[in-house]
Amino acid sequence: MIKHDVVVIGGGLAGMRAAVEAAEGGADVAIVSKMHPVRSHSGAAQGGINAALGNREDDSPKAHTFDTVKGSDYLGDQDAVAAMCEDAPGQIIWLEHRGCIFSRLPDGRIAQRPFGGAGSPRTCYSADVTGLVILHTLWEQLERFGVKVYEEYFCTALCVEDGIGTGVVAYNMRNGALELITAKATIFATGGAGRMYAKTTNGYASTADGFGIAYKAGIPLMDMEFMQFHPTTLKENGVLMTEGARGEGAYLLNALGERFMFKYAPNKGELASRDVVSRAEWTEILEGRGVDGCVLLDMRHLGREKILERLPQIRELALDATGKDAINEPIPILPGAHYTMGGIETDKWGATRIPGVYAAGECACVSVHGANRLGGNSLLETIVFGARSAKHAVNYIKSVGEVRPSERTLKAQQERVSGLLGRTSGTRSPILRRAMNATMSENTFIFRNEAGLRKAVDELSAVRKEFDASAYVMDKSTTFNTDLVTTLETDFLIDAALALAAGSLARTESRGAQARTDYPERDDANWLKHTLAWRNEQGPPRLDYSRAVTIADFAPEVRSY
Amino acid sequence: MAKITLDIFRFDEAVDVVPHRDAVVVDIPETTTVLDALETAKADVDGSISFRRSCRSAICGSCSMNINGITGLACKTPCNTVMDETGAIKIDPTPNFQPMKDLVVHMDPFWDKYARLKPYLQPSDSDSAHERERRVSPDDMKKLVDVANCVMCATCYALCPVVSVDPAFAGPAAIAYAYRFIEDVRDGQRKERIAQISEDYLWLCAHCYACSYCPKHVDPNDRIIDVKRAAIKDRVLMNERGPRHALVVTKWIKKVGMLHETELIAGTIGRFNVRGLLKVAPLGLRMAYKGKMPPMFLKPIPKVDEVRTIFDALEVPVS
Known part of the structure; x- marks a missing residue:
């Protein structure tokens, strides 16, 4: 039997950030992951990570909080959103100190780019491979602290004894054995569920594992109806074209060559929040102004140099899939399933209703994204709540004696x-x-x-x-x-x-x-309340609306961009 | 749509002594990637076909395999670029690795090469001395971003002939990763890192450029040259054969315009390294016996100045 203080399920950004925090907090921690950590889908995140560093313009965590709350269409819990936005600058500096390769301003500070639904350029980035560089930085920290990784172990179930989490069962893919992994605290960080849909930006591995495991163990899933459709994905294979393209100034065009977004979002245009842009695109397509069932993402005016410096990955992905070079031609795109705002219900420390069980990152619903997530907030959520859940867990395990294997x-x-x-x-x-x-x-x-x-x-x-x-x-x-x-x-x-x-x-x-x-x-x-879905063996889930939305500084207003 | 035959290497380490091959026919558009062809074969024909995959957009590095004799990412390889006139594609696990199941191989030796690098930033000052980020110029960072595009797919490692004869060689990917720290202005362990990668047989690289076939354009081949240059510039472990060899080759080409083989041996082994020289003496004697002893003294070739001009134009000043 395998035994650790803290076991983290999933080796992406949230999982590794949690593991490093737990290791630095003195806990005996291990990661259980169905693939090697650097293979995780966090690495496919392109555009960036938000934090009110104010490196380009004046900014504040409060402004970041407001943008996020508005982006969430007021369904985000404002205490949790504020916690995330306040932790953000410190976490970015932490990553930088650990060696993260962020793009820089001429004076050497971290560069920031504009992103959808944000009041100022707040998104820190590394060209268009931001997820990958952070993934590597965190994996390096696993190496540094010697965190044990159970690689290619597929977690199948959560153990709950006397109402507290006592570990997990995992399937060792190398030899077919199921193993009991005992832990005083278990942190789920298993990513999203995009594979519910055929056309998704998500990789083959984004399969709702944490959602399903927690749900079957009696933890409710919250706000699952809120699925983000990313406005710019390739028709051929669903692959993501970063919002950073529009952040750098790319246009969205319909068949008439119009920049149609200003009809739907007179102030923000292409940089309205994702739900607004996706609906606008789909409306254009449904009303017959599409191009072969797509609209066009036009980067030509950015020029070769800027595209090659800041958006090289998506240029190559588009070239591989469509044969079109974004330097010379607009790229046909359409909305595709991208991000599960809903997930395992947690509080602002990542704790679920079962003591000793946590969730962080995309599989969790804190909720900081409410009904719609802003671009650049998902990487932030993984880092902030990875760290927060581990901090809480490290404290929690001090109060727990030996847990019984189940x-x-x-x-x-x-x-x-x-x-x-x-x-x-x-x-x-x-x-x-x-x-x-x-x-x-x-x-x-x-x-x-x-x-x-x-x-x-x-x-x-x-x-x-x-x-x-x-x-x-x-x-x-x-x-x-x-x-x-x-x-x-x-x-x-x-x-x-x-x-x-x-x-x-x-x-x-x-x-x-x-x-x-x-x-x-x-x-x-x-409907200013969360949806809690409880699993029901006999059919569709039992729904419960006992959890109200936490409103603090920002009363709900009409939302326009 | 096209009928494509996937000729797949099949092996299960738990039960098979020898591998066999299966031919699976799938009916798909010929622009489909090899990865999606395999997915179709697994979904519609034989669920036991095994391979690693995740992102299908060349960023997770899982699906490196040998496709018609060339190793690369299956998700980045359209079928019509590799199939033969009969529509067949031969798919094998990556070379230089032990097969586990079908196209899945044991990756541990590859990850071990990274672990030896102590692959994490080790700044010379404390983090607490910096309330904000450490400042780095855009150009200094740009150098690192180009290497950070590496997705650790091990394609270069699989293609490397030096790895195939000496598994202790760090391999192109790990050397490129070492470069990432050696050239990071925030890191305080430059010399120690150069020494470590030198001990992991940096100088064994024969610059065959097999690893220039990198799906992410990291060009580990050029990074290996950069690390060797860094070793010479910082004079790390200069008494080893690798750097001595490199220096004596260039010295004599500059001087006489051609390779000076006798000087090469003396320069690489060391003029006063009697034991080393005695070791190669039998070879020298055999060569002399067959009349192939290289000349002791060489005259510069005509127009040697032009060779020197090339050096002047290309040489990075070594301090």
Whole structure:
């Protein structure tokens, strides 16, 4: 049996930041990750990380808080948002001191670029590979502190004994063994759930693992209906074209060659918040002003030098996928599933309702993003809440004696896996995923309505039932069985998708990323509250609205850009 | 749409003694990437085909594999650029690694090369002396960003012939990562880092440029040259054969316009290193016996000035 004080599930930015904080706090900490940490999808984040450093213009954490609250369409909890924005400058300096390679201003300070929905240039960056450089910096710190990494271990379940978290069960992909990993504190940092959709910026690994594990263990998922569709993704493969492109001055054009964003956001244009831009693009396309089902991202006027210096990665990604060179041609783009604002319900220290269980980063819902996340705030959230959850956990473990290993959960997982592997026929996970993806794309995309959402709930419930009755794994090997892992991931994705559809159906208003054509207005009188979805074995989740939104300095106002 | 045959290396270390191959036919647009072709094969034909993948946008570095004899990222390789006239693509695990399952290999030796670098910033002053960021000029940072694009996919390591004959060689990726710290003006361990990478056989690199095929344009081949230059500039472990060899080669080419083989041996081994020289003496005697003894004295070639002009134009001043 493996045993540590603190176990972090996931080796991306939030997970590694948590692990480094716990290690520096003197705890015996380990990371459990289904892939090597530097493979994590945090590395695909391009544009930057927000902090009110004020290196280019006067700025303050308070201004950052306001922009974030407004961006969230007032569903963000203002105490948590303020905590994040106040921690931000210190965390950026921490990263810089640890060697992070940020782009610089001529005087040597960290460069900052404008981003959507922000009142001043607040986004620190490293060309268009910001996620990658931070990922490397944190991995270097793991090496420095000798943090143990259980690499290519796929976590399948959370152990809860007498109401407290006591560790996890994980599947060792190298030899097929399920192992019990005992921990006084467990921090989930498993990233997003973009793979609920077919067209997503997310990698193959963003499969709702933490969502599903916590949910099955009795922790509610919060605000799952708020899924961010990023305005600029490639039609061919869903790959992200950073918001940094528009931050550097790129235009969005329709088939008539118009910069159409000013019709929808007279002040901010292309730099309105993402929900606004995605809806505007989709409206242009639906009304017949698209180009082959896309709009155009035009960077030509930025010039070769600026594109090669600040946006080299996306230029190459577009070139590889479309054959078009952004230096000479506009790139066809459309909105695609990008970021799960919802997630495992936590407080502003990353703590869930189960003592000893934490969540940080995209898998968590604190909520700092509310109904819509601002660009540059996701990397920030990983760093801030990775550190905060570990700080809390390190304190918490001092009050906990030995935790008892829970063979019960291990046995249940062994039965689950041997059940899946024992089946000789049934429905393979790619089939189940296609059914899920189809209904998600059709009914839970940018514009939603009751009939479509009802259909989504029904169809996802059917997929859930089929999974439980007949999910079939073709590969029976004990070595690197990715067929089995993909099947377990599909289980988690279906849970998350069902919570998303059910939450969206119940919320009879339009707010942030949730746009209901049958309820087009924001309804603060009835809906200034979070959605809590509790797992229900028998069907769609039980929804509960007992958690109100925390309002502090900023009363809800009409939101325009 | 095109019928594409994926000819895949199959092996499971838990049960197989020898690998075999499977041919899987998929019907996909021929511009599909090799990675997506494999995904289709796994989803629609054989769920047991195993490979690593995540981002499918050349940033996670997971899907390096050998495609028709050339190692690269499967997500960055469209099928129509590699398939033969019959529509077949041969896919193997990356060379220089031990296969685990199908296209999945044991990566640990590769990660170990990084661990030896102590790959984290070690500034000469304390962080608490800086309330804000350490200042770094845009140009100093730019040098590092170009290397920071490395996604650790190990393509260069797999392509490296020196790694294949001497697994102790750090390999191109780790040397490029060492460069990232050696050239970081914030770091205080420049000399120690150069010494460490020299001990990890920096000078074994034969500059064959196999690693210039880097999917992320990090060009580890050029970074290796940069690190060697740094070693000479800072005079780190200069008495080893690597730097001595490099210096004596350039010295004589500048002087006479061609390689001076006798001086090369003496210069690399050391004129007063009697034991070293005795070791190579039998070789010298055999060469003399066959009439292939290089001349002891060389006259400069005609127009040697032009060679020197090239040096003057290219040489980075060594302090």
